[in-house]
Amino acid sequence: MPDAALRPANLLIVDDDPLIIQAIARALNGLGRLRFATGGREALALASTEPPDLLLLDAQMPDLNGLEVLRQLRERPDTRDLQVIVITSQSDDATEQAALELGAADFLGKPVRPAVLLARVRTQLRLKQALDGLRQQATLDQLTRCANRHVLMEAIEREWARALRERQRFSLLLLDVDHFKRFNDRYGHLAGDQALVTVAEVLRQCAGRPGDLAARYGGEEFAVLLTGADREGAEAVAQCLRERLAARALPHEDGVNGRLTVSIGAASFGPDCHGWSDQPTGPVPGGHAWSANLLLNLADQALYEAKRRGRDQAVFVRIELDSGTP
Numbered sequence: 001m002p003d004a005a006l007r008p009a010n011l012l013i014v015d016d017d018p019l020i021i022q023a024i025a026r027a028l029n030g031l032g033r034l035r036f037a038t039g040g041r042e043a044l045a046l047a048s049t050e051p052p053d054l055l056l057l058d059a060q061m062p063d064l065n066g067l068e069v070l071r072q073l074r075e076r077p078d079t080r081d082l083q084v085i086v087i088t089s090q091s092d093d094a095t096e097q098a099a100l101e102l103g104a105a106d107f108l109g110k111p112v113r114p115a116v117l118l119a120r121v122r123t124q125l126r127l128k129q130a131l132d133g134l135r136q137q138a139t140l141d142q143l144t145r146c147a148n149r150h151v152l153m154e155a156i157e158r159e160w161a162r163a164l165r166e167r168q169r170f171s172l173l174l175l176d177v178d179h180f181k182r183f184n185d186r187y188g189h190l191a192g193d194q195a196l197v198t199v200a201e202v203l204r205q206c207a208g209r210p211g212d213l214a215a216r217y218g219g220e221e222f223a224v225l226l227t228g229a230d231r232e233g234a235e236a237v238a239q240c241l242r243e244r245l246a247a248r249a250l251p252h253e254d255g256v257n258g259r260l261t262v263s264i265g266a267a268s269f270g271p272d273c274h275g276w277s278d279q280p281t282g283p284v285p286g287g288h289a290w291s292a293n294l295l296l297n298l299a300d301q302a303l304y305e306a307k308r309r310g311r312d313q314a315v316f317v318r319i320e321l322d323s324g325t326p
């Protein structure tokens with residue numbers, strides 16, 4: 001019987017016996033998209049290319065047994081939290097305990113009883129759906145559906161460390177809607193909310209590459225994190241943002257040029273940066289700790305400078321990696 005509350009799911013069924021795969025697939029028919037693997041290595045590859053909502057994993061397989069597959073999945077960031085049901089003909093306590101300790105959500109003995117399997121799979125899919133909802137709430141800004149500040153701060157720390165380790169480029173843009181208080185005062189708070197949604201849409205259009213992150217930093221302020229992007233990359237994204245927002249032509253009679261605009265401050269760094277350019281506030285004082293927070297502060301200073309210069313523009317700073325710290 002179809003479960004109305006259950007969204008179509010993506011399931012991966014792994015067993016070295018094609019007949020068992022067929023039996024499981026028949027039992028789960030109608031739950032969504034089913035993919036199959038007949039070995040442990042193939043299962044790992046499929047799971048990391050496109051993590052399923054639920055993995056049904058045979059414990060005994062010749063190339064790589066199910067528990068080893070599970071252990072390796074737990075070590076990889078993209079598959080660490082996968083929901084897994086282990087299915088085995090060896091339903092002894094030790095195997096069951098090992099599977100559960102590796103974070104298996106459930107454990108089923110063979111032969112598989114279709115109705116029981118279906119009931120247990122549905123339970124796991126319901127849990128996964130609820131978890132996805134909670135994750136979204138914890139990471140997305142409710143109004144704009146951009147990443148929230150918490151996700152942004154974690155990403156900045158992570159990318160900062162990675163950029164230092166791998167000598168990668170990395171840029172951060174901060175955006176602030178111009179004269180937004182006046183916008184709210186003239187058009188009302190709901191129109192203000194809608195304007196923020198529009199800015200967020202434009203942000204996602206211009207920063208849509210893998211590794212880009214568009215986030216609401218707070219109030220009428222947004223941030224864009226661009227991994228692998230130098231100052232030229234940051235300039236291209238800033239230009240895209242300003243042009244696309246201009247194309248939306250949101251009226252703002254008390255704003256700059258009669259329409260809604262943003263000011264942008266950007267900080268970029270990477271091994272090929274040689275000193276500052278267009279620096280708004282002078283060099284970083286000696287002894288100041290270089291950190292992800294400093295990068296944020298620099299972008300903020302650049303933003304302040306963009307405001308000071310008349311708004312509706314972008315100001316860029318670069319950080320040199322090769323002299324002193326970092």
Ligand SMILES: Nc1nc2c(ncn2[C@@H]2O[C@H](COP(=O)(O)OP(=O)(O)OP(=O)(O)O)[C@@H](O)[C@H]2O)c(=O)[nH]1
Binds near residue numbers: 143182188191196219
């Ligand atoms: N509608 C709406 N307004 C918000 C939201 N968050 C913050 N604001 C408003 O954004 C305005 C920000 O005002 P200010 O910080 O004075 O800045 P500004 O008017 O944009 O001026 P400049 O930044 O100097 O160009 C305040 O009036 C806030 O109430 C929101 O979620 N929705």
